[in-house]
Amino acid sequence: MIRGDIMDNRFFVDSEFLSEEALLKKHELENDPKSRKNHMEYLPGMEIIESDVCESVIKQMNSYDYNRYTASDVKAALQHDTCTIEDFKALLSPAAEPFLELMAERARLETSKHFGNTVYLFTPLYIANYCENYCVYCGFNCYNHIKRMKLTYEQIEKEMKVIADSGMEEILILTGESRAKSDIEYIGEACKLARKYFRMVGLEIYPVNTDEYRYLHECGADYVTVFQETYDSDKYETLHLLGHKRVWPYRFDAQERALRGGMRGVAFSALLGLSDFRKDALASALHVYYLQRKYPHAEMSLSCPRLRPIINNDKINPLDVHERQLCQVLCAYRIFLPYVGITVSSRESAAFRNGIVKIAATKVSAGVSTGIGDHESKYTGKDADADMGDEQFEIDDGRSLETMYKDIADEGLQPVLNDYLYV
């Protein structure tokens, strides 16, 4: 799709540390689409499940012409008791932008009906940043010159202790997407350690097969987050040039495999700013919608990350997805899917997060670092002698758990550190 009015991000950065051979390969991948593998074809070892969910989502997304919707469609959508897919499409359209305040009111009502005034807190823990993929917008991409690191089990435990001492009870374990450097056993051991210190353990790692999700569930993980980045597979192909992450359909079915593997819940998102955000927002929500119909017991949540600057490329930005648009997307999500959790990460500013928890968001991170092994120095101010690995992206909201807890309580909301049992 050509959008003449919008500047595109400049993603390609050549590091002076790359060998000539590596540079050649990088440029070939960037400039010659034929040098790249077929992104719709599974790699050996990738499980294929029979599922009709993808087809349903993509059919709706492809036929979505958001310019077709008018103010009266939006008004009608806001008047309906139950928000249909058509209503949701209207709420995501440009025609809904003037109705943002009304949408926020309705969203707040739905949030309070389903979640009361509670806001959950969690923190991510990156245990490794090795990555085998070339995703052009990501700080961990294999051509980006950053300090790589993988924590040992002792280091993981030390980090977890520091985080647990701050009062946090839910942790999200993340790795770069490298099966070679961070294999299932390594991640499983991290989950077992996490179960000692936290009530709830989530995972955001490379997509794996059903039996591997089952193993990780047995190790203590119960929630799997996989971001599809963009649901436009043609656009996806131009952004994920190398590695297993390039395989778009295997990633799409990750949540379904995780649920079949026994995970209690799954989280979804597109990375807004990569492609047409209205279509991506539609597809993200429909991905949840159709999977919920198929797995009604599962808990589901949506995130809403926007592109952020990374190390060696501080110009990356979310293009046309400004805070107003992000707010519109979140209100539309809430009205269409009143029962799902909505997570807003530290990519967004403190002011935005303070505002959005009153309208639609039910979960926020606090005490965040997207680097590796730096919690002790960040939490205690101690100048740790340990090695640290570089960050995936720059965060905006750096509030600690203590500050976040207080800020949420000051807004008249109830911060919650745990509402979960591993059974």
Next chain:
Amino acid sequence: MKEDKLVIGGHEFNSRFILGSGKYSMKLIDAAIKDAGAEIITLAVRRANTKEQENILDYIPEGITLLPNTSGARNAEEAVRIARLARELGCGNFVKVEIMRDSKYLLPDNAETVKATEILAKEGFVVLPYMYPDLNVARDLANAGAASVMPLASPIGSNKGLATKEFIQILIDEIDLPIIVDAGIGRPSQACEAMEMGAAAIMANTALATAGDLPMMASAFKSAIEAGRRAYLAGLGRMLTRGAAASDPLTGFLHD
């Protein structure tokens, strides 16, 4: 008039308002106890499973009966495990069984609920099962050893009131256990109506949690529940709902 107590599993209560657990805040618990007079407070075990600075357990004063619930359970086995954990945590012998296989409407799974009730009643729990109002299931629950039956009025959190009114009335008429109306009560008037029908108690949460003035809404519920109860005891059931009663008997002319 003899004292009107709510009796559940041999325990007596003066209040017929029970605080649910869905939305919680410390302010809500405070208002429920002080202004609504609650003596029973539901507690999600998964929420109490915490080390956080504001543990919900710390906010429950002495003399309040805790009603731990099994929310998060997707089948009977999980509900039983959560109930046992509640007992280990020191939450007492009461348990509200709630089993959901649906994350959208949170409707209870009646079949699994019967199974869990049977197991837990045998283990000495005072079991209060949350259920979809179905007479056959209510009988099964009674036979399984339930101490009360808790039919839903409408989908949880919906504040839509007595959508299942006819079926709850059947349970009240046919089941020899206290019928506690749970879920969906959005207004004091709806709580009052359920009490007029003969419900033994009302459980509510969202209606209070989402109110503008929490303490005032809590006291409104208290008054409504007491009014409904008095109306029921006063014999509302004998009032005619169609036509008017003649002041002289219609059959007064009959002589032999």
